[in-house]
Amino acid sequence: MNESTIPKHMNSPNSNWQSAQITHAGNVRPYNEDACLIKDDLDLWSVADGMGGHEAGDVASQMIMARLAEIQPSEDLATLVDRIDDTLINVNNELRKLGREKYNNRTIGSTVVSMCAVDDNIAFLWAGDSRVYRIREHKIQQLTRDHSEVQNLIDQGLLKAEEAEHHPAANVITRAIGASDDLYLSTAVDKSQADDVYILCSDGLYRDITENEILRLANNLNVDEVCQKLMALALSREAKDNITIIATKY
Numbered sequence: 001m002n003e004s005t006i007p008k009h010m011n012s013p014n015s016n017w018q019s020a021q022i023t024h025a026g027n028v029r030p031y032n033e034d035a036c037l038i039k040d041d042l043d044l045w046s047v048a049d050g051m052g053g054h055e056a057g058d059v060a061s062q063m064i065m066a067r068l069a070e071i072q073p074s075e076d077l078a079t080l081v082d083r084i085d086d087t088l089i090n091v092n093n094e095l096r097k098l099g100r101e102k103y104n105n106r107t108i109g110s111t112v113v114s115m116c117a118v119d120d121n122i123a124f125l126w127a128g129d130s131r132v133y134r135i136r137e138h139k140i141q142q143l144t145r146d147h148s149e150v151q152n153l154i155d156q157g158l159l160k161a162e163e164a165e166h167h168p169a170a171n172v173i174t175r176a177i178g179a180s181d182d183l184y185l186s187t188a189v190d191k192s193q194a195d196d197v198y199i200l201c202s203d204g205l206y207r208d209i210t211e212n213e214i215l216r217l218a219n220n221l222n223v224d225e226v227c228q229k230l231m232a233l234a235l236s237r238e239a240k241d242n243i244t245i246i247a248t249k250y
Contacts, residue, residue, distance in 0.1 A: 034204070
């Protein structure tokens with residue numbers, strides 16, 4: 001089955017968040033290497049985009065979600081971030097070992113972006129080019145920064161942002177879970193406001209949909225409709241890659 005969605009729900013009885021998720025193989029690839037997680041017993045959301053082909057990339061992305069699902073709740077955001085960080089480092093080690101022992105030294109890897117919240121305090125952790133966007137007061141902002149060759153070129157002033165998606169190195173990432181023995185996750189923090197909408201996604205979404213289109217579809221809709229509308233628009237385009245979306249609203 002290429003597509004799945006979780007209806008809008010409260011993550012826990014004490015949560016102020018409503019969340020939904022959807023994933024699809026896209027219009028070209030026969031299998032889906034993406035994976036996603038909404039963890040019901042604490043405010044944790046994650047998207048992973050596997051690398052390495054069928055029975056490799058999907059192994060990596062699904063392993064990440066399975067391990068994150070085991071994290072215990074915490075009333076302290078810093079503790080929760082530490083638990084996510086430790087979990088992803090352990091998964092990195094597992095995938096390195098798996099690649100050596102089962103896949104003839106092949107890299108079994110995945111991007112990941114995780115968002116966690118304690119009350120209105122939010123933290124993000126990521127490796128690769130899966131992203132988090134925030135929609136606030138009818139404006140959209142990308143809250144993560146891609147670990148990619150094109151982002152490095154943009155940072156050096158050698159490439160304009162609007163040229164990035166069509167650059168030959170557009171799909172080359174510089175950091176991922178399982179890609180090297182040492183894993184360094186980027187982190188950022190935010191403080192949510194009423195009616196904020198956060199979109200976590202794999203690169204399959206923003207390869208075909210602009211930020212303005214995300215903004216338009218994320219305004220004044222519930223999170224289920226946001227996921228469904230964004231996916232429908234992406235699938236109306238080329239959709240060469242797998243597409244995964246989580247929408248969560250405070």
